[in-house]
Amino acid sequence: xxxxxxxxxxxxLRREGVEVIFGFPGGVMLPIYxxxxxxxxxxxxxxxxxxxAAHAADGYxxxxxxxxxxxxxxxxxxxxxxxxxxxxxMDSIPIVAxxxxxxTTALGKDSFQEADxxxxxxxxxxxxFLVKNSKDVPExxxxxxxxxxxxxPGPVLIDMPMDVSLGVIDYKPVTNVDIxxxxxxxxxxxxxxxxxAKLIASAERPVIYxxxxxxxxxxxxxxxxxxxxxxxxVTTTLLGKGAFPETHPNSLGMLGMHGTAYAxxxxxxxxxxxxxxxxxxxxxxGKLDAFAQKAKVIHIDIDPAEIGKTVHVDVPIVGxxxxxxxxxxxYVEPRQPTSWNEQVMKWKAExxxxxxxxxxxxxxxxxxxxxxxxxxxxxxxxxxxHQMWAAQFYKCKYPRQFLSSGGLGTMGFGFPxxxxxxxxxxxxxxxxxxxxxxxxxxLQELIVAVENKIAVKVAILNNQxxxxxRQWQELFWNRRYAGVDIAAQPDFVKLAEAYGAVGMRIxxxxxxxxxxxxxxxxxxxxxxxxxxxxxxxNVFPMIPAGQSIEEMMVRRPK
Amino acid sequence: MQHTITALVENKPGVLARVAGLxxxxxxxxxxxxxxxxxxxxxxxxxxxxxGDDAVLEQITKQLNKLIDVIKVVDYKGxxxxxxxxxxxxxNADAGVRSEIMQIVDIFRAKIIDVSEKTFTxxxxxxxxxxxAIEKLLESYGIKEVVRTGRIAMMxxxxxx
Numbered sequence: 001x002x003x004x005x006x007x008x009x010x011x012x013l014r015r016e017g018v019e020v021i022f023g024f025p026g027g028v029m030l031p032i033y034x035x036x037x038x039x040x041x042x043x044x045x046x047x048x049x050x051x052x053a054a055h056a057a058d059g060y061x062x063x064x065x066x067x068x069x070x071x072x073x074x075x076x077x078x079x080x081x082x083x084x085x086x087x088x089x090m091d092s093i094p095i096v097a098x099x100x101x102x103x104t105t106a107l108g109k110d111s112f113q114e115a116d117x118x119x120x121x122x123x124x125x126x127x128x129f130l131v132k133n134s135k136d137v138p139e140x141x142x143x144x145x146x147x148x149x150x151x152x153p154g155p156v157l158i159d160m161p162m163d164v165s166l167g168v169i170d171y172k173p174v175t176n177v178d179i180x181x182x183x184x185x186x187x188x189x190x191x192x193x194x195x196x197a198k199l200i201a202s203a204e205r206p207v208i209y210x211x212x213x214x215x216x217x218x219x220x221x222x223x224x225x226x227x228x229x230x231x232x233x234v235t236t237t238l239l240g241k242g243a244f245p246e247t248h249p250n251s252l253g254m255l256g257m258h259g260t261a262y263a264x265x266x267x268x269x270x271x272x273x274x275x276x277x278x279x280x281x282x283x284x285x286g287k288l289d290a291f292a293q294k295a296k297v298i299h300i301d302i303d304p305a306e307i308g309k310t311v312h313v314d315v316p317i318v319g320x321x322x323x324x325x326x327x328x329x330x331y332v333e334p335r336q337p338t339s340w341n342e343q344v345m346k347w348k349a350e351x352x353x354x355x356x357x358x359x360x361x362x363x364x365x366x367x368x369x370x371x372x373x374x375x376x377x378x379x380x381x382x383x384x385x386h387q388m389w390a391a392q393f394y395k396c397k398y399p400r401q402f403l404s405s406g407g408l409g410t411m412g413f414g415f416p417x418x419x420x421x422x423x424x425x426x427x428x429x430x431x432x433x434x435x436x437x438x439x440x441x442x443l444q445e446l447i448v449a450v451e452n453k454i455a456v457k458v459a460i461l462n463n464q465x466x467x468x469x470r471q472w473q474e475l476f477w478n479r480r481y482a483g484v485d486i487a488a489q490p491d492f493v494k495l496a497e498a499y500g501a502v503g504m505r506i507x508x509x510x511x512x513x514x515x516x517x518x519x520x521x522x523x524x525x526x527x528x529x530x531x532x533x534x535x536x537x538n539v540f541p542m543i544p545a546g547q548s549i550e551e552m553m554v555r556r557p558k
Numbered sequence: 559m560q561h562t563i564t565a566l567v568e569n570k571p572g573v574l575a576r577v578a579g580l581x582x583x584x585x586x587x588x589x590x591x592x593x594x595x596x597x598x599x600x601x602x603x604x605x606x607x608x609x610g611d612d613a614v615l616e617q618i619t620k621q622l623n624k625l626i627d628v629i630k631v632v633d634y635k636g637x638x639x640x641x642x643x644x645x646x647x648x649x650n651a652d653a654g655v656r657s658e659i660m661q662i663v664d665i666f667r668a669k670i671i672d673v674s675e676k677t678f679t680x681x682x683x684x685x686x687x688x689x690x691a692i693e694k695l696l697e698s699y700g701i702k703e704v705v706r707t708g709r710i711a712m713m714x715x716x717x718x719x
Binding site for chain 2: 118119122123126127130147179180181182303304305308309
């Protein structure tokens with residue numbers, strides 16, 4: 001069959017099962033967009049800024065477990081994807097970004113809208129391709145999807161020069177991908193697994209520390225079984241939220257800088273830390289010399305480079321979390337709750353997450369969102385205080401329920417990611433818990449949600465500050481609030497209405513539940529809820545950056 | 559601590575940039591780098607000499623292994639190897655000193671591969687120490703230019719990485 005490179009690209013995407021592309025066209029993308037015009041199986045959602053396309057593809061991938069796809073044109077289109085690609089890279093999210101490029105004959109000549117996007121994205125992609133020949137297109141697409149979704153997942157970029165899109169090839173679909181230099185190890189070493197089981201049997205004060213890897217490998221049922229059989233308590237990272245049901249009695253919620261005090265105490269005092277699909281990020285460990293000092297460490301991860309990167313590991317197990325846990329469960333004996341469980345439960349009772357009574361507080365809003373959605377909503381967040389409050393107070397029951405930019409900490413991620421999630425899971429309620437700062441970074445996508453009837457609910461926790469930065473200034477910079485006051489802001493209700501969305505303003509505690517309930521009535525239009533919260537509410541507990549649990553502030557210092 | 563790292567990589571455009579980028583990102587200066595094809599033309603070998611703390615080098619080796627185009631990486635630390643480097647040295651060689659230089663060249667089992675009225679071009683292969691030694695001896699005659707390849711290395715005995 002003779003077809004063009006562009007047709008081969010679209011046909012290859014169709015064969016990969018792609019159902020939606022978030023994109024923005026441009027000159028060198030015209031051959032490809034012309035094929036999309038005829039392709040009935042793939043929906044194209046036209047974003048209003050390419051960053052939105054990358055985040056939407058990312059949110060779609062996080063919410064569904066499938067590979068998210070975004071398109072952008074050459075030059076500025078491609079560079080606008082960069083933040084989104086870096087976000088996906090830091091959180092190991094499988095997306096395939098396809099960019100147009102100037103003709104191969106014009107490459108390297110500073111041609112109009114030329115950018116060396118493969119060079120630019122080299123450190124923020126798992127791999128990237130500059131396609132030089134039309135005949136390579138089917139193979140490159142197959143390899144890109146294979147690389148994106150296997151091993152430690154991650155973003156892959158394909159750069160398509162215009163003449164590669166136009167060139168005619170003899171098309172044969174690729175049915176089998178074999179990359180000799182890429183063979184991720186998925187099965188854990190049997191001896192190491194036995195060693196781990198022994199350590200678990202002999203530990204007196206074990207804790208499980210689960211990360212995003214549990215979610216990406218689909219290992220939640222195995223994790224639940226491990227915890228229930230052994231009565232080992234589980235804390236998760238921000239990206240691990242939902243890997244273990246936070247409503248379960250064995251859950252300690254999130255650990256780390258803004259984690260629960262009891263999760264952090266448990267880790268500080270445990271004698272065995274079982275890390276599963278987590279990478280000992282500095283927001284989790286704080287001061288490394290003081291982190292889990294008394295513990296032996298078992299580390300299960302698919303990426304050998306994560307093992308021993310920052311923390312000494314006693315039993316490393318390289319492999320897919322799900323397969324490793326399945327093997328481990330063959331050797332793990334049941335274990336009754338011990339005095340250690342009691343001790344941690346005592347901490348849990350003594351230092352619960354809490355907040356004040358007066359005024360409209362963000363934690364209250366999030367708890368009410370949890371109640372009206374019965375804890376079943378998919379939640380996407382921006383980055384900042386609201387993100388941490390959401391992580392603390394929206395108790396996730398399932399994997400792929402909490403979508404947040406952890407590694408890169410990308411403000412503006414939440415809203416487009418929520419759009420992507422809703423497109424991937426149209427029957428679920430998607431709540432974007434956002435900040436007034438974060439929302440304004442990507443709010444141009446509002447028209448995309450209106451146009452496509454993508455009924456996301458956006459709860460802006462509006463304190464008219466870049467709140468997290470202000471909190472640091474309050475606590476560590478002598479309350480000198482430089483560059484954080486964003487009281488000059490649009491009327492979000494009018495803004496929503498101007499876009500054709502529903503807008504609500506909530507200024508009192510008593511209005512919260514009604515507003516939230518009302519928002520659930522709209523299923524074909526986005527709803528923007530502007531919650532005017534107390535301006536100087538802080539996120540606690542907090543362990544200051546680079547410090548140890550000794551320095552944890554459970555509440556505002558006097 | 560100096561490490562000699564060998565990497566088998568796919569012979570594709572951009573691979574060198576990917577590899578070099580990993581070192582650059584961590585602020586490592588590559589002391590020497592040699593790249594060429596191997597017995598299999600689709601595969602290239604890179605020999606990289608770099609100084610650094612063992613733990614950091616272990617991390618870099620692991621990161622190199624993660625690159626899709628990298629087939630295999632071995633840090634030769636603690637493994638017996640033969641190492642060679644080649645240098646071309648253009649040295650002033652006026653009539654009065656020509657025989658002296660030729661003697662030095664002989665002692666080092668080097669070769670004079672080009673002669674002009676005023677210069678010799680000397681080719682020498684060997685360990686880094688040997689090349690440093692001849693370079694030092696020739697300095698007194700006035701070296702006009704030195705070109706050294708990166709170091710290449712191979713395991714001793716029948717084994718290959």
